[in-house]
Amino acid sequence: MLMLRTDYRQYPTYPHGRIIHISLGVIAAALGAVAVPALFNKDYTAITFLSLAAQQFRDVRKMERETLTKIDSMELVSRGSTYIEGIAMVFEGRNYLVIMSALLTSLFAIMLNVWVGIVAGLLSLVLVEKLKSGKAMSHIAAVHTAVVKVDGPDLFVDDIYIMNVGLKANQDIIAERGMGFILTPYNSNGKVTISNLGQRQAILYDMATILGVYRDDGEPALIPMAKLDMKDGRLAVFILPQEMDAEKGKKVIMRVPILESAVRMPTEASVNKKEAGENG
Known part of the structure; x- marks a missing residue:
């Protein structure tokens, strides 16, 4: 939710576009959270789900690229292919940031305790906030x-x-x-x-x-x-x-x-x- 924001570009659209990406974010968080206990239990086959998730999130990037390219032809002033590729890259990348946050929270909660896990999760959100903002002109x-x-x-x-x-x-x-x-x-x-x-x-x-x-x-x-x-x-x-x-x-x-x-x-x-x- 922290990374998903509908701004002046009205993208992702509200409510349906946001529902799609929130759902993908929940899936990404679940994958990151279960990866650590799976490793602790030596259930290494469960880690293969992370590779499947990576493929799924690459498809998200492809989906966004195709959608925005079709929409762009209807704009009086187009975004352009470079802008579209940048947006698609962001939608893929934010899912990996969600996995990272969930993984760190789960790791510290299991190794130490729940409170340390919560603190680690909050610190990861600070890191995510920094990583999501790039430079401007x-x-x-x-x-x-x-x-x-x-x-x-x-x-x-x-x-x-x-x-x-x-x-x-x-x-x-x-x-x-x-x-x-x-x-x-x-x-x-x-x-x-x-x-x-x-x-x-x-x-x-x-x-x-x-x-x-x-x-x-x-x-x-x-x-x-x-x-x-x-x-x-x-x-x-x-x-x-x-x-x-x-x-x-x-x-x-x-x-x-x-x-x-x-x-x-x-x-x-x-x-x-x-x-x-x-x-x-």
Whole structure:
């Protein structure tokens, strides 16, 4: 229950999606709890259930991936395959954390006593709380609001070119409602990570989900976009939000999770060690 949270993405859905994952969590907890007494009783065949559980939880990841991919085709601004893979990975991983917590609680309760087991369980929850939260964009890049400019058919966010907008009606909408942001990476790690297309799509999806998006299907000129400045690695984000609040948009970007599949760390190479700094 601690790890299962329905947030602004409305996923897992309530109540049925949450019921499914709570049920899987109960199964995972039961497996972790019975593994220790099975070992103490030298019933080693019972441990084979853990391998079956691992296969089951891999199927959970596959199920989430397929479900979210089908849902994504119906979104005005999609999550993208990298974001979907990250969510699916989390749903698999949290079951292993549940097994770990139940196993530690059971182990200390049997070896010492019930009260020590309860304390061990509570400490494992603290560890789980730390493990479940990753880093956000604010850790790798500075974010500031930028001016959206329409120069004839050309659309710019500050000095970064976004796209060509042909229709005068669309140019007027963009000039009226357009909102722009610039992300400046702290080092080469951040520069490579924000250049990842999946990470960029995650930024656009979170902004569109929280601020809304001023577009409908079949209007490619009004779709949110994120483009790189090829010279220095800055990322320009353009969106037409329903809620015109630049300060809130900045906070949204800063809290966008860094996707595990998008992370690149060139400073870990021996030739780049000195460039990592404190934001590596």
